[in-house]
Amino acid sequence: MPELPEVEVIRRGLAPLLVGRRFLAVQVGDKRLRQQSSPQELRRWVPGRRLDNLRRRGKYLLFDLEGGVTLLIHLGMTGRLLAGPPLSPPLPHVHLVFQMDGGLDLVFQDIRRFGQALVFPPGVAPPPLARVGAEPFSRKVTPAWLAEQARGRSRPIKNFLLDARILAGIGNIYACEILLAAGLHPATPAARLTLEDWGRVLAETRRILKLAIKKGGTTVANYLNSKGEAGLFQLELLAYGRANEPCRCGATIHRLVQAGRSTFFCPVCQPRRD
Ligand SMILES: [Zn+2]
Known part of the structure; x- marks a missing residue:
């Protein structure tokens, strides 16, 4: 299961590729993740918005979208996030494909489906974050x-x-x-x-x-x-x-x-x- 360093490595790998790009469309697979926003919600809030920032909190990745929308992703046990040109044939066990401008796909693949992908409208703080403790590198931790x-x-x-x-x-x-x-x-x-x-x-x-x-x-x-x-x-x-x-x-x-x-x-x- 990815821990803080793995999630941070993923964030550092993805941020330079994705930040500043606009989401164009979302493809949702048939099988749902343990926690996943409905296809309607994902399509309502994600396409058309630019990715302003990619942050990490604990083991959560937070995609800050234009206009205050947050896309929260947790990789669970076996989740992978891959960014690159569209793959043909597509990978197996892919649950979400975010098409971004510049011909780049962000793919969420999760064999065991313990991952989470939730979208939150502007002004809604993602509830899972309320249970996340202090960051080990934060100053308050002494x-x-x-x-x-x-x-x-x-x-x-x-x-x-x-x-x-x-x-x-x-x-x-x-x-x-x-x-x-x-x-x-x-x-x-x-x-x-x-x-x-x-x-x-x-x-x-x-x-x-x-x-x-x-x-x-x-x-x-x-x-x-x-x-x-x-x-x-x-x-x-x-x-x-x-x-x-x-x-x-x-x-x-x-x-x-x-x-x-x-x-x-x-x-x-x-x-x-x-
Ligand atoms: Zn020893």
């Missing part, structure tokens, strides 16, 4: 702010990092990498972290996300960037997916299940606290 968010919470730091209502855009892969780099056992109750711990968590979060963006996003499963490339600049993962392989310290990476999801950690670099 060690003290994180400690405040964690106060009184007994849940593990791993689950705290995955909570998109607190920090936006961090998924399972980066949560594992951040905790290994910060030397924190994933089961440590979030409320037990010291300010110094939060300082390390925040510094490692920003360092790892930045590195992943620079490297073009981490490639997993069906994730491809906007050019359809996969695996060209893969970030080296030190914890995620490496159960029974050696950590950099020489110990063996362990796997445990937290809230139904695999956590990978090193028992030496990330000692359990009692």
Whole structure:
């Protein structure tokens, strides 16, 4: 599933190609995404408008259209956004094709259809954004702010990092990498972290996300960037997916299940606290 760096890489790949172009038409496929505006709504609000800006909030891509219309796209598990000349024959599993001026198509392909494509008229704030927490790079996020968010919470730091209502855009892969780099056992109750711990968590979060963006996003499963490339600049993962392989310290990476999801950690670099 794409996380913040992958979505940011897609945004950076698409923005120079698309911003300033006008949407001409929308083709809607037969099968709907998990959340998708009706063909009528898409055709009412999108064609004829210029794309003024392409922003990211958490894992959402926000297309700011002329006149205050917002097109919100979430890639779900397997969604891809591809921009280029019209493809013939068309790709399989394509749900939406936005035809743009200059002979360019923006294609939303999603095999598993967990993605979202919703259009909002002028003046309507997209409701999904109300649940998106702080951007990890925002100034308001400080060690003290994180400690405040964690106060009184007994849940593990791993689950705290995955909570998109607190920090936006961090998924399972980066949560594992951040905790290994910060030397924190994933089961440590979030409320037990010291300010110094939060300082390390925040510094490692920003360092790892930045590195992943620079490297073009981490490639997993069906994730491809906007050019359809996969695996060209893969970030080296030190914890995620490496159960029974050696950590950099020489110990063996362990796997445990937290809230139904695999956590990978090193028992030496990330000692359990009692
Ligand atoms: Zn280790």
